[in-house]
Amino acid sequence: xxxQSSFKxxxxxxxxxxxxxxxxxxxxxxLTKEPIDAASKAKNEAAxxxxxxxxxxxxxxxxxxxxxxxxxxYNLAYDESGNTVGCAVNVAPVGFGGPIVIKVGFKxxxxxxxxLVWNTKVLSHAETPGLGAKCSEPAFADQFKGLDPVAxxxxxxxxxxxxxxxxxSTITSRAFTNGVATAVNVLSAIAGTxxxxxxxxxxxxxxxxxxxxxxxxx
Amino acid sequence: xxxxxxIISAIFVNNILLSQFLGICPFLGVSNxxxxxxxxxxxVCFVITLATVVTYLLNSLLASFGLEFLQTISFILVxxxxxxxxxxxxxKISPSLYSALGIFLPLITTNCAVLGVALTVVQKSSPxxxxxxxxxxxxxATVYAFATSLGFGLAMVLFAGLREQLAxxxxxxxxxxxxxxxxxxxxxxxAFMGFSGLV
Amino acid sequence: xxxxxxxxxxxxxxxxxxxxxxxMCPTLATTTSAINGMSMGLATTFVLILSNIVxxxxxxxxxxxxRIPSYIVVIATFVTLLQFVMQAYVPDIYETLGLFIPLIVxxxxxxxxxxxxxxxxxxxxxxxxxxxxxxxxTVSLTLLGVVREILGSGSAFGFKFIEGDGILAFVLAPGxxxxxxxxxxxxxxLTSKKAE
Numbered sequence: 221x222x223x224q225s226s227f228k229x230x231x232x233x234x235x236x237x238x239x240x241x242x243x244x245x246x247x248x249x250x251l252t253k254e255p256i257d258a259a260s261k262a263k264n265e266a267a268x269x270x271x272x273x274x275x276x277x278x279x280x281x282x283x284x285x286x287x288x289x290x291x292x293x294y295n296l297a298y299d300e301s302g303n304t305v306g307c308a309v310n311v312a313p314v315g316f317g318g319p320i321v322i323k324v325g326f327k328x329x330x331x332x333x334x335x336l337v338w339n340t341k342v343l344s345h346a347e348t349p350g351l352g353a354k355c356s357e358p359a360f361a362d363q364f365k366g367l368d369p370v371a372x373x374x375x376x377x378x379x380x381x382x383x384x385x386x387x388x389s390t391i392t393s394r395a396f397t398n399g400v401a402t403a404v405n406v407l408s409a410i411a412g413t414x415x416x417x418x419x420x421x422x423x424x425x426x427x428x429x430x431x432x433x434x435x436x437x438x
Numbered sequence: 439x440x441x442x443x444x445i446i447s448a449i450f451v452n453n454i455l456l457s458q459f460l461g462i463c464p465f466l467g468v469s470n471x472x473x474x475x476x477x478x479x480x481x482v483c484f485v486i487t488l489a490t491v492v493t494y495l496l497n498s499l500l501a502s503f504g505l506e507f508l509q510t511i512s513f514i515l516v517x518x519x520x521x522x523x524x525x526x527x528x529x530k531i532s533p534s535l536y537s538a539l540g541i542f543l544p545l546i547t548t549n550c551a552v553l554g555v556a557l558t559v560v561q562k563s564s565p566x567x568x569x570x571x572x573x574x575x576x577x578x579a580t581v582y583a584f585a586t587s588l589g590f591g592l593a594m595v596l597f598a599g600l601r602e603q604l605a606x607x608x609x610x611x612x613x614x615x616x617x618x619x620x621x622x623x624x625x626x627x628x629a630f631m632g633f634s635g636l637v
Numbered sequence: 638x639x640x641x642x643x644x645x646x647x648x649x650x651x652x653x654x655x656x657x658x659x660x661m662c663p664t665l666a667t668t669t670s671a672i673n674g675m676s677m678g679l680a681t682t683f684v685l686i687l688s689n690i691v692x693x694x695x696x697x698x699x700x701x702x703x704r705i706p707s708y709i710v711v712i713a714t715f716v717t718l719l720q721f722v723m724q725a726y727v728p729d730i731y732e733t734l735g736l737f738i739p740l741i742v743x744x745x746x747x748x749x750x751x752x753x754x755x756x757x758x759x760x761x762x763x764x765x766x767x768x769x770x771x772x773x774x775t776v777s778l779t780l781l782g783v784v785r786e787i788l789g790s791g792s793a794f795g796f797k798f799i800e801g802d803g804i805l806a807f808v809l810a811p812g813x814x815x816x817x818x819x820x821x822x823x824x825x826x827l828t829s830k831k832a833e
Contacts (some may be wrong), residue, residue, distance in 0.1 A: 224700060225700040225702040225703070226700070226703050229700045230700045230702055230703045233698070233699055233700055233703055233707065234703050234706060234707060234710075236693075237707050237710050238710060240510060241710050241711065241714040242511070244714060244718075245507060245508065245511070245714060245717055246507075246720070248718055248721055249507045249721060250720060252721040252724070252725045255726065256721065256724045256725045256728075257728070259724070259725055259728045260728065261682075263728060269821065292601065316634075346735070348809060351805065351809070388805075457668070457810045459661075459662050459663075459665045459666035459810070459813070460662055460666075460740075462661035462665060463659075463661055463662070464661045466661060497828050503754045507717065507721070508717075509739070510713050510716055510717050510720070510739040510742055511710065511714060512718055514709055514713050514743065515706070515709070515710065515713075518706060518709060533801060547743075548745060548748060549743070550662045550743040550744070552743075553742065553743050554662075554736060554740055554741070555746035557739055557740075558668065558736060561736075588678075612825050612826055613818075615817075616658055616821060617818040617819070617821045617822045617825075618818070619818075620814045620815065620817050620818030620820070620821070621814065621818040623814040623816050624811040624812065624813070624814030624815035624818065625815075627809075627810040627811040627813075627814055628806070628811040630810075631809065631810070631811065
């Protein structure tokens with residue numbers, strides 16, 4: 221080696237490398253910050269569109285609401301004449317490998333007060349591939365499409381609910397289902413009316429027009 | 439999150455070696471003898487816990503300046519420096535422990551388990567996680583790191599014991615060495631999958 | 638050694654996965670499917686080539702005693718660069734590979750090549766070496782990914798050709814170890830036949 225390992229040389233060398241590297245990184249960080257933000261924003265917007273019904277014309281900026289001490293974010297959506305027709309709520313229940321970030325879309329009908337879970341979209345998760353990771357696949361996720369939270373019980377069949385769990389992934393299924401139930405609660409808070417069957421007792425906590433003992437076949 | 443849940447999940451359910459695949463190099467490299475495996479596990483345990491505490495604090499420092507993008511680079515430097523320091527300090531204050539752990543310490547810098555745990559901890563505690571729970575405070579981070587390294591030690595010692603037995607057996611020529619070790623590790627991983635319902 | 642051999646040696650003679658057994662963590666963790674394995678291989682190759690080039694260029698100016706820390710800083714820089722770029726342009730792959738992108742820093746292959754090859758050879762040779770070893774790593778990871786995906790989910794590169802679930806264990810941790818073990822055996826058999 222041409223350069224001696226003297227204390228001065230070592231210090232200068234390491235210092236120089238660190239300076240150059242962090243300078244370079246700061247530069248690239250500034251350059252890529254915009255595309256990174258744009259990419260995550262585009263992803264979020266695409267997800268919102270995906271979980272909301274087609275008649276949505278305008279999606280509002282993200283708002284937040286506090287329910288039971290936890291802050292949730294959501295987007296309201298309107299049709300062309302300005303009526304609220306949809307709402308996309310972000311929830312992050314903890315699954316087997318960590319939080320499962322889910323966007324739950326609702327079809328909202330202000331006139332009848334009948335709100336349906338329209339679609340769900342998993343934004344990120346850390347579930348086991350081949351097991352819990354199947355929660356984003358149609359076989360499981362489609363159970364929530366068009367689901368009426370007043371008519372069906374949002375828990376897995378093992379716990380006496382109406383959702384068929386993914387084979388060998390009860391923890392993930394439970395977390396996902398709870399996430400949707402949470403989203404329903406959040407929507408209730410947004411709309412100011414409760415709209416979910418009480419999971420523990422099976423009795424309806426609905427106090428407004430929809431009958432609690434409505435007999436709905438699966 | 440409760441401490442006991444963290445501990446059980448880190449040791450058995452999400453075992454760092456057998457289900458997260460971090461630190462496989464020493465797992466395959468120094469698991470020929472039970473005694474070396476135990477020594478390595480102790481050294482790793484020590485370094486992971488210490489490194490996690492230090493990098494956790496460092497991360498809050500970085501975050502306060504908005505410099506999270508320097509995470510990887512600063513963590514690895516801190517870990518490398520820490521390992522050197524531990525080596526020097528141990529040599530001075532506890533020569534007996536040094537002679538037991540000494541040869542393993544330099545190897546640990548490039549053990550991805552250390553950086554892996556340090557990064558997992560700050561990611562779980564990062565405000566971006568957006569989870570109701572899943573945020574680690576310093577105490578939980580320390581417990582998690584320690585439990586994870588215990589899991590490392592457990593898998594390591596079990597595996598070394600199995601490999602000592604394997605060495606006495608007659609395995610097909612093509613399977614000698616690493617391949618049969620990998621297959622064994624696979625079966626061990628299957629056994630650990632049985633814990634998955636625990637938490 | 639000819640320039641061409643620099644590139645091809647990584648495939649068989651010095652295959653980082655099946656012969657040198659380096660970089661086992663990402664090998665086992667990210668090969669749940671062929672695409673994931675390939676992405677991880679390519680990401681590592683990117684870091685490997687760039688760090689090899691830079692390290693071979695600056696090696697002469699670095700005092701011997703601080704050589705390893707300097708290399709680590711250089712490698713970590715490129716890994717972070719890669720993180721930014723992937724986050725910006727391929728966010729989905731970035732999320733799938735997750736923790737294992739920053740962990741390229743401690744991949745023994747990268748530091749190993751810097752120490753064993755790049756600091757003694759010219760920039761061009763080091764770049765070729767990076768390409769060669771990176772290629773070998775990518776091919777091995779893709780191969781392991783294909784095997785695990787076919788056995789585990791009955792598909793390859795996302796194309797499903799067997800109905801049903803497949804042998805789930807191969808997507809999970811145990812299958813990773815077992816599939817890799819058998820692939821190494823196969824590799825040993827094939828290469829030893831060639832040598833005879």
